[in-house]
Amino acid sequence: MSTKPRTNVRRIWALLCALLALQLGSLISPAYACGCGAMVPDGTSRIGVDREVSVVRWDGRREEIVMRFTVGGDARRAAWIMPVPSRADVSLGDPDLFPELDALTRPEHLTDTHFWPGAGDWPFSSGGRDSVGAALPGAGAPRVGVIGRERLGDFDVARLTATDPDALRTWLEANGFKLPERLxxxxxxxxxxAWEYVAVRLVPREGGAPLRGELEPLRIRFxxxxxxxxxxxSRLAxxxxxxxxxxxxDHRMEPVSPIGGNIPEVTFAGRVEPEGATAELAGDRPVFLTAIEQRFPEPSRIDGDHELRATAADTPYRRIVHHRELLTVGGGVPVWLLTVGGGALVAVAVTLAVWVPRRRRRRTAHPGVGGASQVGGAI
Known part of the structure; x- marks a missing residue:
C-alpha cells in the first residue's frame, strides 16, 4: 500500500501542532505595554491588552483622555504607568461614552442591485459578498514627588513627578508597582x-478573579x-x-507621523452634535469627530508619542459598506430568469406563429402530399 496518504496525515498533524503551539505562545506571552503606558502583571502571571480604545478631547489648551482596556490572561494584579506633559487630574470615565461614539461613527450600508447573476448569486453560489468603499459628505526638586493618591473603582492611582528615571522606578517598585528593567x-x-506620571494599580477583584474583559474607563485631564x-x-510590548x-x-485631526506603526486609517470624520456622555465630554456643543485606527505589528519600532494636528480642510468621511443584491420581484424570483424565460417563450411563440401558417399553406398547395388517396377507373 502506498505511504503517501500516511505522509500527508503526518504533515497535517505537524502543521496543527505548530499552529496550536503558536496560539498558546501568543496567549501566555506577557504584554508589557499598552498604547498609553507600560502595563505589567504581578510575578509570573500573564496579562495581555487585547484592545485599547481611547477618546481624546482637545480645545487647544486642555486635553482629556478617556481610556478603556480589554484585557486577557491570568493576572489578578496588574499595574501600568502613563506619562503626561503637565499636572493631571484623574477620575473614572463614563462607560456610555464608547457605545455612543461607536453609533456615531458606524458605516453607512448601501444596497447595490444588479441584473445579471454574479459569483455570489444563484445559480453560481448560495452566498453573497460585501465590499467596502468610501464617501466624502526644576532644579532642586525631589527625585520623586507624590502629588496625590486615590482609589477609583478598580484602580489605585498615584500622580507623580520625577527628576530621575531610576528613582521613579525604585519608588514604583517600593509601592507595589513592579516594572520591567527596560522601563x-x-x-x-x-x-x-519634566513630564509627570499617572501610575495605576489594578486592585484585585472580589474573590480573586483574574483581570479579564473590559475594565472601567479612566479619565485623565491635563x-x-x-x-x-x-x-x-508601547515599545516594551x-x-x-x-x-x-x-x-x-474643533477641526478634523490627523497624526503627524505613523511613529513606527502602520499608516493610521481614518474610519470617520465629521461634525457631530453629541448627546449624553459624549456631550458632557465635548462641552455640549457641535464638535468635529475623527475616528482613527492603527496597528503596530512590531511595537519595538515605535519611536515617539502620537502628536495630532488639524488637517488643511475639515473634509467629512464615512465608510460605506456596499451589499450586492440580485434584482428580484415577487417572492424573490430573479428578474433575469423571468426575462430570459420570457424571451424564450416569445421566441417559441414567434416561431410557431410563422411556421404553422406556412405548413398549412404548403398542404393546401399540394393536396396529394401527406398520404391522401386518389380514386379513378377505366372508361
Missing part, C-alpha cells in the same frame, strides 16, 4: 522633558498646547498592538 530607560526622555497621545512606552482613537476637537 527606566524608556522613561528617560519623559524625565528629561493642560497641553498641542494634542499629544503618549505611545512611546512583546505582541502586536492595536489602537482605536476617537478625537473630539
Amino acid at each position: 527606566a530607560t524608556e522613561l528617560g526622555p519623559y524625565v528629561d522633558r 493642560d497641553s498646547a498641542r494634542l499629544v497621545y503618549p505611545m512611546r512606552l 512583546r505582541t502586536p498592538q492595536s489602537l482605536g482613537l476617537y478625537v473630539l476637537a
Whole structure:
C-alpha cells in the first residue's frame, strides 16, 4: 500500500501542532505595554491588552483622555504607568461614552442591485459578498514627588513627578508597582522633558478573579498646547498592538507621523452634535469627530508619542459598506430568469406563429402530399 496518504496525515498533524503551539505562545506571552503606558502583571502571571480604545478631547489648551482596556490572561494584579506633559487630574470615565461614539461613527450600508447573476448569486453560489468603499459628505526638586493618591473603582492611582528615571522606578517598585528593567530607560526622555506620571494599580477583584474583559474607563485631564497621545512606552510590548482613537476637537485631526506603526486609517470624520456622555465630554456643543485606527505589528519600532494636528480642510468621511443584491420581484424570483424565460417563450411563440401558417399553406398547395388517396377507373 502506498505511504503517501500516511505522509500527508503526518504533515497535517505537524502543521496543527505548530499552529496550536503558536496560539498558546501568543496567549501566555506577557504584554508589557499598552498604547498609553507600560502595563505589567504581578510575578509570573500573564496579562495581555487585547484592545485599547481611547477618546481624546482637545480645545487647544486642555486635553482629556478617556481610556478603556480589554484585557486577557491570568493576572489578578496588574499595574501600568502613563506619562503626561503637565499636572493631571484623574477620575473614572463614563462607560456610555464608547457605545455612543461607536453609533456615531458606524458605516453607512448601501444596497447595490444588479441584473445579471454574479459569483455570489444563484445559480453560481448560495452566498453573497460585501465590499467596502468610501464617501466624502526644576532644579532642586525631589527625585520623586507624590502629588496625590486615590482609589477609583478598580484602580489605585498615584500622580507623580520625577527628576530621575531610576528613582521613579525604585519608588514604583517600593509601592507595589513592579516594572520591567527596560522601563527606566524608556522613561528617560519623559524625565528629561519634566513630564509627570499617572501610575495605576489594578486592585484585585472580589474573590480573586483574574483581570479579564473590559475594565472601567479612566479619565485623565491635563493642560497641553498641542494634542499629544503618549505611545512611546508601547515599545516594551512583546505582541502586536492595536489602537482605536476617537478625537473630539474643533477641526478634523490627523497624526503627524505613523511613529513606527502602520499608516493610521481614518474610519470617520465629521461634525457631530453629541448627546449624553459624549456631550458632557465635548462641552455640549457641535464638535468635529475623527475616528482613527492603527496597528503596530512590531511595537519595538515605535519611536515617539502620537502628536495630532488639524488637517488643511475639515473634509467629512464615512465608510460605506456596499451589499450586492440580485434584482428580484415577487417572492424573490430573479428578474433575469423571468426575462430570459420570457424571451424564450416569445421566441417559441414567434416561431410557431410563422411556421404553422406556412405548413398549412404548403398542404393546401399540394393536396396529394401527406398520404391522401386518389380514386379513378377505366372508361
